[in-house]
Amino acid sequence: MSIRMEVWGRDALFTRPEMKTERVSYDVITPSAARGMIEAVYFHPGLRWKIDRIYVLKPIRFTNLRRNEVKDKILSGNALQAANGTAKEPYIVTSRSIQQRAALMLQDVHYVIEAHFDMTENAAPSDNPGKFQDIIKRRLRRGQCYSQPYLGCRECTAHVRLWEGGEIPAIPETRDLGWMLYDMDYTDPTDIQPMFFRAQMVNGVIDLTDCEVVR
Numbered sequence: 118m119s120i121r122m123e124v125w126g127r128d129a130l131f132t133r134p135e136m137k138t139e140r141v142s143y144d145v146i147t148p149s150a151a152r153g154m155i156e157a158v159y160f161h162p163g164l165r166w167k168i169d170r171i172y173v174l175k176p177i178r179f180t181n182l183r184r185n186e187v188k189d190k191i192l193s194g195n196a197l198q199a200a201n202g203t204a205k206e207p208y209i210v211t212s213r214s215i216q217q218r219a220a221l222m223l224q225d226v227h228y229v230i231e232a233h234f235d236m237t238e239n240a241a242p243s244d245n246p247g248k249f250q251d252i253i254k255r256r257l258r259r260g261q262c263y264s265q266p267y268l269g270c271r272e273c274t275a276h277v278r279l280w281e282g283g284e285i286p287a288i289p290e291t292r293d294l295g296w297m298l299y300d301m302d303y304t305d306p307t308d309i310q311p312m313f314f315r316a317q318m319v320n321g322v323i324d325l326t327d328c329e330v331v332r
Contacts, residue, residue: 118250119233121280129223129268140220149300154266159253163240171323172287174227187214287321
């Protein structure tokens with residue numbers, strides 16, 4: 118069973134992993150980000166979401182912005198030493214670690230995400246597809262979510278609701294978007310691998326139902 122979720126926001130930043138220092142966004146939302154947004158509204162171990170299509174409703178526009186980030190990470194070794202009573206700090210001092218970085222972000226984005234779910238072995242005997250579909254639709258209509266959905270970065274707040282309309286007015290643009298992150302392969306928790314696909318936007322629609330995924 119499938120659902121259509123409308124997503125929009127003022128800013129978005131779906132960071133390209135090949136950009137090491139400055140953040141540069143993909144042209145559109147990635148399938149993994151789309152899945153994360155749906156799971157923010159409704160996650161259950163008895164189902165697994167899969168993105169079928171992404172509809173782009175507004176022209177792709179970029180803007181430059183300088184953002185404050187921290188340059189350091191909390192190391193497990195420092196935390197362990199601090200727990201043993203040494204002078205190591207098990208936290209980040211923002212005033213000492215802050216750093217300004219440029220970001221190429223998307224501006225004024227609007228999508229419709231079409232997705233379906235498959236039942237997993239973790240579903241209870243009383244669970245069924247109709248039950249899950251009713252729950253996700255009800256939550257989208259009421260604006261309920263487990264965590265605030267965001268467009269790539271947490272400061273890029275997303276607004277979501279159930280797409281109740283008929284035909285989706287995608288932009289009349291066809292573009293080769295190049296290689297894009299599809300999702301992460303969690304088959305081996307000790308060796309999580311990224312998966313990529315060649316994104317093609319045809320008349321504003323990215324069809325993922327039969328795309329080739331490479332690792």
